[in-house]
Amino acid sequence: MGSEELRIGTAEREEAARLLSDHFGMGRITPDEYETRVTDAYAATTLGDLRPLFRDLPPPHPGFFGPPSTPMPMSPPPYAQPTTQLPTYGPGPYAPPTPYAQPMPVGYSPRSKTVAGVLQIVLPFGVGRFYTGQTGLGVAQLFATFCTGVGILWPIIDGILLLVNGGTDAEGRPLRP
Known part of the structure; x- marks a missing residue:
């Protein structure tokens, strides 16, 4: 085929x-x-x-x-002299120091699960979900809280689950512990 x-x-x-x-x-x-x-x-x-x-x-x-077709590399003519590569060294003595930053684990969100959970519990109308960037879920919780009497339980339970299990931000990355 x-x-x-x-x-x-x-x-x-x-x-x-x-x-x-x-x-x-x-x-x-x-x-x-x-x-x-x-x-x-x-x-x-x-x-x-x-x-x-x-x-x-x-x-x-x-x-x-697929990759575009590339022509076969041409070999140098037999009479060509090989070039030598000069050695490269590190930065000079007057180069500015490289900044040291604590790397964040790859794939983690800059948002905290603790902050998101506490915001959900203390302000139970979707604020924690707005914090994580999940505005659609935040708007749904806001609507449920103000339009139904039982809707206030949803953000509180969601906040507890965020504190216990963590969650993800809008890009799907896990929240930082």
Whole structure:
């Protein structure tokens, strides 16, 4: 089976549509062409269905098309002298010192689960969720608190769960302990 017959998924279709939107924004395709190409991109089932949509466009192309073909590197002529690389040394004696910063573990949010939990309990109308960047959930809790009598329990229980289990911020990173 050739690469043109490989089936694609939703992620590939959406990447193609996003890149076509970029080309449209740069004025490379007309509104009618854009509409036709995006419709064809969402209807595509194989890699071969998507390739023609980018054939007349400069990069960027979807990453799943594979790397662009690169010519074979030419070897130097036999009479060329090899160049020597000068050694590199560290910073000079008058270079400014490098700042030392305590690195945060990779993947953690700069927000604290303790602060988010306490805000949820003390101000039980979604303030902790606004703090974590989850504004949709914060608005839902705010609405539930002021529009229903029982809705005040939701943010309080959510605050306790944040304190015990932690949670995530708007980008999906775990909250700092």
